[in-house]
Amino acid sequence: MRRDRAHSSRLTHHKRNKMNIRENFDRDLQALQDDILEVGSLVQENLVKVTAALTQRDFEQSRKLVKEDKWVNKRRIAIGMEAFSLIARQQPMAGDMRLIAAVLEIIGELERIHDYVKGIGHINIMIGEEAIPANLLELLPEMAELAAEMLEGALDAFTKRNSELALNVAKRDDSVDKLYNKTYKRVMRYMNDNPSEASFEMAHRVEWAAHNLERAADRVTNICEWIVYLVTGHYKEVQHETYGKG
Amino acid sequence: MSTDLSMTANGKYAIEARHMHVYYGSFRAVKDIALQCPRNHITALIGPSGCGKSTVLRSFNRMNDLIQTARTEGEIIYQGANIYAPEVDPVEVRRRIGMVFQKPNPFPKSIYENVAWGARINGMKGNMDELVESALRQAALWDEVKDKLQQSGYSLSGGQQQRLCIARTIAVKPDIILMDEPTSALDPVATLRIEELIQELKKNYTIIIVTHNMQQAARASDHTAFFNMDSDRAGYLVEYGNTNDLFTNPKNELTEQYITGRFG
Numbered sequence: 001m002r003r004d005r006a007h008s009s010r011l012t013h014h015k016r017n018k019m020n021i022r023e024n025f026d027r028d029l030q031a032l033q034d035d036i037l038e039v040g041s042l043v044q045e046n047l048v049k050v051t052a053a054l055t056q057r058d059f060e061q062s063r064k065l066v067k068e069d070k071w072v073n074k075r076r077i078a079i080g081m082e083a084f085s086l087i088a089r090q091q092p093m094a095g096d097m098r099l100i101a102a103v104l105e106i107i108g109e110l111e112r113i114h115d116y117v118k119g120i121g122h123i124n125i126m127i128g129e130e131a132i133p134a135n136l137l138e139l140l141p142e143m144a145e146l147a148a149e150m151l152e153g154a155l156d157a158f159t160k161r162n163s164e165l166a167l168n169v170a171k172r173d174d175s176v177d178k179l180y181n182k183t184y185k186r187v188m189r190y191m192n193d194n195p196s197e198a199s200f201e202m203a204h205r206v207e208w209a210a211h212n213l214e215r216a217a218d219r220v221t222n223i224c225e226w227i228v229y230l231v232t233g234h235y236k237e238v239q240h241e242t243y244g245k246g
Numbered sequence: 247m248s249t250d251l252s253m254t255a256n257g258k259y260a261i262e263a264r265h266m267h268v269y270y271g272s273f274r275a276v277k278d279i280a281l282q283c284p285r286n287h288i289t290a291l292i293g294p295s296g297c298g299k300s301t302v303l304r305s306f307n308r309m310n311d312l313i314q315t316a317r318t319e320g321e322i323i324y325q326g327a328n329i330y331a332p333e334v335d336p337v338e339v340r341r342r343i344g345m346v347f348q349k350p351n352p353f354p355k356s357i358y359e360n361v362a363w364g365a366r367i368n369g370m371k372g373n374m375d376e377l378v379e380s381a382l383r384q385a386a387l388w389d390e391v392k393d394k395l396q397q398s399g400y401s402l403s404g405g406q407q408q409r410l411c412i413a414r415t416i417a418v419k420p421d422i423i424l425m426d427e428p429t430s431a432l433d434p435v436a437t438l439r440i441e442e443l444i445q446e447l448k449k450n451y452t453i454i455i456v457t458h459n460m461q462q463a464a465r466a467s468d469h470t471a472f473f474n475m476d477s478d479r480a481g482y483l484v485e486y487g488n489t490n491d492l493f494t495n496p497k498n499e500l501t502e503q504y505i506t507g508r509f510g
Contacts, residue, residue, distance in 0.1 A: 020508070021507060021508065021509075022506070022507050022508060025507075091461050092506075093460070093464065093493050093494075093505045093506050094493060094494060094495065094496050094501075094502050094505055094506055095502055095506060096506050097493075097494060098494065098495070232495075233494060233495025234495070
């Protein structure tokens with residue numbers, strides 16, 4: 001079920017005059033924004049769903065979510081093309097330009113996050129009937145929830161044009177990193193204790209799924225950086241903790 | 247914010263307006279203008295109709311003096327001195343601070359004489375043929391007219407005529423070239439050629455250009471000054487800055503509204 005945010009999002013970055021002399025352009029910008037929210041909502045939901053499918057060993061659900069990646073890729077291209085068209089036709093300046101720039105960056109990040117979703121779906125299918133120890137999967141649902149909540153927060157900050165909100169979301173990446181590091185250690189310990197080819201292959205794939213979730217959260221941080229640029233006109237990288245800590 | 251006089255003598259700014267007001271009779275057309283135009287840069291003056299940008303431009307070389315009811319208060323500092331001081335010769339001001347107008351206005355003379363006449367009147371010595379060729383080359387017109395210098399200036403296209411007017415201005419060796427909507431009357435290709443030309447010209451001259459075309463200001467200038475009309479109908483400076491900064495992240499909400507086309 002895709003959450004439809006279109007009704008709640010309105011461009012607020014400029015005052016409206018009695019006669020809006022750029023009504024068509026404003027409508028197109030609003031549509032671009034709504035597109036981001038539509039794709040973002042799906043990506044957010046699928047992060048959680050594909051992780052649940054892995055922990056519940058639901059191969060049918062995994063296959064379904066892998067197929068959905070085609071739609072995300074198509075939307076990415078279509079949104080990009082629309083943005084290029086607006087650049088050519090409307091010569092956007094200032095806030096309008098930054099909105100289109102942010103849309104282009106954000107849709108790229110969303111598409112890559114959904115590539116991670118697709119990756120986790122494939123991992124479940126490839127591990128197949130091999131059993132996965134519960135403690136290796138234990139932290140993945142929480143990672144997915146955190147990443148999905150971060151994405152929801154980022155989309156909210158985007159709609160509200162709130163750079164503070166965006167920065168607060170970006171800071172939450174550290175929690176996901178910590179859970180990834182714990183999972184990584186568990187996988188290493190398991191591989192050490194169960195040195196067989198089949199065990200290594202399964203554990204390595206689980207670690208890769210955890211890595212995908214960690215990278216998803218990183219990409220939400222990138223989205224937050226572009227939201228800050230959109231609002232303030234200044235781009236600044238959010239500092240991440242390095243791997244290995246926590 | 248005023249700068250010390252040495253900044254304009256041979257320093258960073260070619261010309262500066264300080265607390266400048268311009269009146270037409272009792273009507274104040276522009277108020278309290280403070281603006282510094284950096285040497286060898288292109289400064290664009292933009293704003294909606296009636297905001298006073300052309301009035302400000304004309305004040306830089308005392309062209310407003312030619313309007314009987316016009317009166318200027320404040321200072322325009324050029325070469326360390328106020329050009330409105332009583333002892334200053336406005337004709338000499340206009341030689342050093344030349345102007346190109348919206349409608350190309352070549353003299354009813356040959357192409358050669360269009361360029362040579364002003365130089366001659368101003369007492370230029372030396373090889374006139376070389377001077378004419380140099381000016382026409384700098385105006386990116388030489389190759390198109392070198393074989394027909396004796397033809398009338400009117401035989402040229404609109405874009406060529408405008409470049410001839412630029413050559414005419416250059417021939418008297420100005421420091422600063424003022425341009426009042428120089429491409430408004432030209433087709434898109436001629437417009438872009440003039441924009442390319444002023445990028446070259448800024449190596450040797452300071453350019454100040456009024457344009458109602460925001461994309462032109464964004465494409466062709468280094469600095470942009472945005473003017474608006476206040477409730478008392480006087481024009482004032484809203485924001486001035488580096489062109490890239492002003493068009494990607496303006497500081498003033500009014501600037502944002504204007505350059506995104508939400509008013510004007």
